[in-house]
């Protein structure tokens with residue numbers, strides 16, 4: 001057992017100082033071609049091949065794209081259209097449906113979230129939902145002005161959950177666990193289930209992108225708290241970049257990050273592709289896998305001259321264990337921590353000035 005939450009934060013801070021102190025680093029545009037370093041995995045392939053591909057990508061890049069997942073992309077198109085309508089409501093419903101830390105759900109406006117401690121707040125708006133029956137049926141956070149959103153989002157949650165379980169069953173087997181190991185920890189019928197989708201809108205910066213302070217991001221460099229994140233991008237609205245080799249939590253990563261002050265950062269673009277879901281490992285699964293899998297820093301920076309400066313929409317599904325699940329890997333690298341405490345600690349560090357609301 002090597003670390004605790006304090007050391008994790010120290011590792012995080014070292015990485016963030018690096019991001020802040022460096023110039024932008026080099027960038028490689030990802031693509032679906034073989035030149036991309038973010039692998040594309042077809043889930044309909046032979047199970048043992050798919051399992052090895054998922055493990056290799058999760059252990060190296062911490063990111064991969066999946067196709068052959070069985071989600072009808074018309075559902076994704078419809079939800080994107082609804083996200084546009086939702087964020088257009090802003091002027092009419094300002095102040096309603098606001099994010100609360102206690103629900104970890106609701107509408108976050110620009111500048112509210114401190115994604116990390118060394119760059120200005122993110123230039124985006126988000127709507128976070130929770131995947132459990134009580135939230136879907138009864139939450140006051142569903143906008144009355146867009147009644148169809150609830151039904152579409154619920155279908156999306158079911159589909160994203162299904163794909164999550166396929167990927168996690170491969171990872172469980174690679175960890176020497178039964179294929180259904182994680183399924184019991186992701187029970188959306190229980191109110192203490194923590195998974196959920198989030199819609200993002202990154203604003204049009206056509207007239208303004210030259211005028212923001214240095215280091216302003218659409219979403220600053222961060223790792224995700226979840227077990228797995230499924231990210232849905234829209235073609236023509238790219239911008240996600242990932243930094244393989246930069247992750248948090250372990251002692252070895254701390255050393256790597258301290259030495260890394262002299263190392264050039266390399267950011268790789270993850271090209272949006274119709275029918276492809278971008279998947280990344282989050283901090284919870286890094287811990288649960290005894291650091292064998294990587295929770296890699298990623299960001300969406302402001303567009304530059306010649307890039308698309310219009311609005312960008314993305315949708316994520318954060319798969320997270322039930323609050324009472326205990327996160328600890330087979331090798332007990334870290335002290336046990338409940339998934340509820342794990343997420344609550346991260347909420348508190350993201351909203352340092354807010355009590356439970």
Ligand SMILES: O=C(O)CCC(=O)C(=O)O
Nearest residue numbers: 200219224240300314316
């Ligand atoms: O919008 C994106 O491409 C990235 C979103 C993201 O990283 C997040 O919500 O954690």
Ligand SMILES: [Fe+2]
Nearest residue numbers: 222223224298
């Ligand atoms: Fe993220």
